[in-house]
Every structure is written in structure tokens, then in C-alpha cells.
Amino acid sequence: MSRTTPPRPADVTAVFPQLAPLARTATRLHPRPGSPSPHDSSVGGPLLWPADAPWPYCDGPHVPDGNPATSPQDVRLQRRIRAAAASRPPGRPRVTPEEAAILERINAGHPWPKDPVAMLPVAQLYVRDVPLLRPPGRADLLQVLWCPFEHPPEPKPRTALYWRSAAAVTDVLTTPPEPAVVQFKGYVPELCLLAPEQTTEYPDPMELAKELQEQMQDWSPRQAADAAPDNSYEPAPEEFYGNVLSIAPGWKAGGWTRWGLTDPVPRNCPACDAEMDPLLTIASTEWGANTRSWIPYEEQAHATPSTADPHPAAPTMVEIAGGYDLQLYACPASPDHPHTDRIQ
Incomplete structure (x- = not known):
């Protein structure tokens, strides 16, 4: 099923023309639970991996953190049990004795790996679905894995x-091959198909020139352009730009980086x-309390957590650092250069 982002409630470039040359295209991936094949763009695999190519392993170090690890199989089994329990009608036991x-x-866990x-x-992206990717040579497929x-x-x-x-x-x-154990359940993505959709983004407020940041704190330019925020943004109108007009939340390719955990820092090719440039955003959630205006039309009726679907905004079940995003960056000079990553 396709996903359609509602149009932004204001044309930000009409209010701040300085932003027009800073527009970037992003591809919102909209991962949702499904049964992808190796020939699909997906989150969580399976990958179109050559049978004669070595599978990547991480040599560590994997330093024990005092907590028991768990297996990918147990993570998936636990999720199925919890989903079944959540779907049972009131008055019945949520969990059977067997479950x-x-x-x-x-919960007892497994020994730490040696x-x-x-x-x-983590993700497989075909250029046919995400045309803004810039692969080397005749490549038309990007595969992302993690330890x-x-x-x-x-x-x-x-x-x-x-x-x-x-x-x-x-x-x-x-x-x-799969790892015998994983450190966190949030590092095991659920199988998801994608519904790519292109959207336009503008820089995070923290990346704008100081003069423009100060202008965004002034309510009058928006009123003059008939683009005044709703009353909830009156104490801090610059947040209307940051939450509603600039950067889409969720999994995406390209676009701009959302900052906040830290101030913007240089991302230079090693x-x-x-x-x-931002390559891929691996998100813990598809939207949050401040970014609900980005919820696709097709899901707005189901955007509130329910008993049957307790995680409407977290379909991949990925969780980064307690709820942040992992941003991967690529060198514009050569896709063969090493990538970098950062939590935001």
C-alpha cells in the first residue's frame, strides 16, 4: 500500500525565500510489516546476497555489559507472544501458561558471545525504488547490515x-548466518516492505544562519504570508518550522539531518x-508527539496506540539509544569511500 504525506500547512519559502536554494529531496521509506523477498526493497532482509560471497562478521570487541544477551529467534518469538496477548479480548488471560x-x-537470556x-x-534499497541513491558503476542495490x-x-x-x-x-x-545472540531486542529489525515516497526537506533550524534563526522567532513574517502557526506554537514559533515544515521523521534516504541530541558537527569523509551527505536514516519511530503532521493520510485513523496495535509508530521494532535515530553518511565524491554514522 502506498503512503502519502500530507502537504505542509505553509509554504516556508514564501515566508523565508532564503530557504529555497537549500531544499533537498528525501525519500521516506515507510517500512511496514510484510513478507519481502530478496528482490524487494525492505527493512530486515532477506538480502539479495550472492551464494559465493562471504557473509560479514564483526570481530568485536563485544564487551559484556552485565546483562544477559538474547537470540534473534527469541526476540521474534517474544514479539509474537506479546502480539497474540494484546489481541485477546478482555476477560481472558493475556498470556497462557505455556507462553x-x-x-x-x-528473559533468562544467553551467555555473552566470544x-x-x-x-x-538492516535495509536493502533498490535504486528503482530510491532513485536519489548514487551507486558506483553498474550497481543498483544498496545493502546495509549491522553488528x-x-x-x-x-x-x-x-x-x-x-x-x-x-x-x-x-x-x-x-x-x-545469524548471530547466536544480540545485545538488545531493538537491534533485531522486523521484516518490513517499503512504500517509498519523495518529499522536500529544509535544514534543521540549528543549521541555519543565525540571522535566519532570529527571523524565525518573529511571528510577524508568518502572519504576513498567511502562514501563522496554530496557537500551540505561539510561545516558540521557530519550533513550527522545526517540527512541521523542515525535516520528515522516520526511516528515509537523503534529505537533511535532524539535530538535537548534539549541536551540528562537521561530517567529513575520512x-x-x-x-x-546524509545517506540513510534508521529511525526508532516513524513519528512522535511533535511530528504527527507527517503521519501519512492512510494511517491517520490508526495513529493512536490500541490494544491490537500497541506500536503504530514503530513498525520495524528498531530502537537506537533509547529512541533516537542512527544517521548514515556517504561521501559525495565517491561511494567507495568509507561511510560514517552518528546518533541524533
């Missing part, structure tokens, strides 16, 4: 990127020092 025993076993850890598929353990200095998984030509993969790996 309770399974959950108790899962060997290299097989990486998990499901945190790697300092930031509390984030280690990522790996692979570009491929889909036509060159004639024999697909059907049973890729190979050539060029300023890097």
Missing part, C-alpha cells in the same frame, strides 16, 4: 554497507575530507 514459561526462559558475530540485515552489539564511543551498532548489481547475482544465498 509464560517461554517468556521466562527468554566468537565473531554474524551481522544482521547487534554496541560499539563505543557512542552506544550504537557497527554498520556495514555493500553496493551490488542485482543482475550479477544469479545464485542467491538462501540461509544466511578518505578525502569532503563534506558528507
Whole structure:
């Protein structure tokens, strides 16, 4: 099913013409639970991976954090049990005795890994679905994997990127290895199909020139252009731009970076020092309390959590650093240069 972002309630470039040359195209991916094949763009796999190509492993270090690890299989089983429990009518036991025993076993965890850890598929993007990707040579497919353990200095998984030509993969790996254990349940993505949609974004308020930031704190320009925010933004009209007019939330390719956990910092290529561009945003949620205006038309009726669907804004079940996003950056000079990442 397609997803359609409502138009923005104001033309921000009519109020602030300085923003017009800063517009960027982003592709909102709209991952939703499904059954993708290796020939689909997806979150969580399966990947179009050559049978004769080595699967990536992470050599660590994987430093114990004092908590038991869990297996990807147990993460998925626990989610199924909880979904079944949430769908049962009132008056019935939420969890059966058999399910309770399974959950108790899962919560006991597994030993911390000692060997290299097989990486998990995170995303697969075909250029036909996300045309703003800039692959090298004849590649038309981007594959993203990560190690499901945190790697300092930031509390984030280690990522790996692979570009491929889909036509060159004639024999697909059907049973890729999985890690025996993962550190957090939020590092195991649910299988999701994508409904890519292009949208226009403008820089985060923190990346704008100081003069323009000050103008956004003035209510009168918006009123003059008949683009006044609703009353909830009257104490801080600049937040109307940040939450409603500038950057789409959720999983996306391209666009601008949403800042807030830190101030904007340089993102330079470690190979050539060029300023890097946002490549992929791996989001913990598709929207939040301040970004509900971005909820697609098709989902607005179901955007409030319910008993049957307790996570309408978190279909991938991915959770980064307690609810933030993981932004991957690519070098515009060469897609062969190393990527970088940052939590925001």
C-alpha cells in the first residue's frame, strides 16, 4: 500500500525565500510489516546476497555489559507472544501458561558471545525504488547490515554497507548466518516492505544562519504570508518550522539531518575530507508527539496506540539509544569511500 504525506500547512519559502536554494529531496521509506523477498526493497532482509560471497562478521570487541544477551529467534518469538496477548479480548488471560514459561526462559537470556558475530540485515534499497541513491558503476542495490552489539564511543551498532548489481547475482544465498545472540531486542529489525515516497526537506533550524534563526522567532513574517502557526506554537514559533515544515521523521534516504541530541558537527569523509551527505536514516519511530503532521493520510485513523496495535509508530521494532535515530553518511565524491554514522 502506498503512503502519502500530507502537504505542509505553509509554504516556508514564501515566508523565508532564503530557504529555497537549500531544499533537498528525501525519500521516506515507510517500512511496514510484510513478507519481502530478496528482490524487494525492505527493512530486515532477506538480502539479495550472492551464494559465493562471504557473509560479514564483526570481530568485536563485544564487551559484556552485565546483562544477559538474547537470540534473534527469541526476540521474534517474544514479539509474537506479546502480539497474540494484546489481541485477546478482555476477560481472558493475556498470556497462557505455556507462553509464560517461554517468556521466562527468554528473559533468562544467553551467555555473552566470544566468537565473531554474524551481522544482521538492516535495509536493502533498490535504486528503482530510491532513485536519489548514487551507486558506483553498474550497481543498483544498496545493502546495509549491522553488528547487534554496541560499539563505543557512542552506544550504537557497527554498520556495514555493500553496493551490488542485482543482475550479477544469479545464485542467491538462501540461509544466511545469524548471530547466536544480540545485545538488545531493538537491534533485531522486523521484516518490513517499503512504500517509498519523495518529499522536500529544509535544514534543521540549528543549521541555519543565525540571522535566519532570529527571523524565525518573529511571528510577524508568518502572519504576513498567511502562514501563522496554530496557537500551540505561539510561545516558540521557530519550533513550527522545526517540527512541521523542515525535516520528515522516520526511516528515509537523503534529505537533511535532524539535530538535537548534539549541536551540528562537521561530517567529513575520512578518505578525502569532503563534506558528507546524509545517506540513510534508521529511525526508532516513524513519528512522535511533535511530528504527527507527517503521519501519512492512510494511517491517520490508526495513529493512536490500541490494544491490537500497541506500536503504530514503530513498525520495524528498531530502537537506537533509547529512541533516537542512527544517521548514515556517504561521501559525495565517491561511494567507495568509507561511510560514517552518528546518533541524533
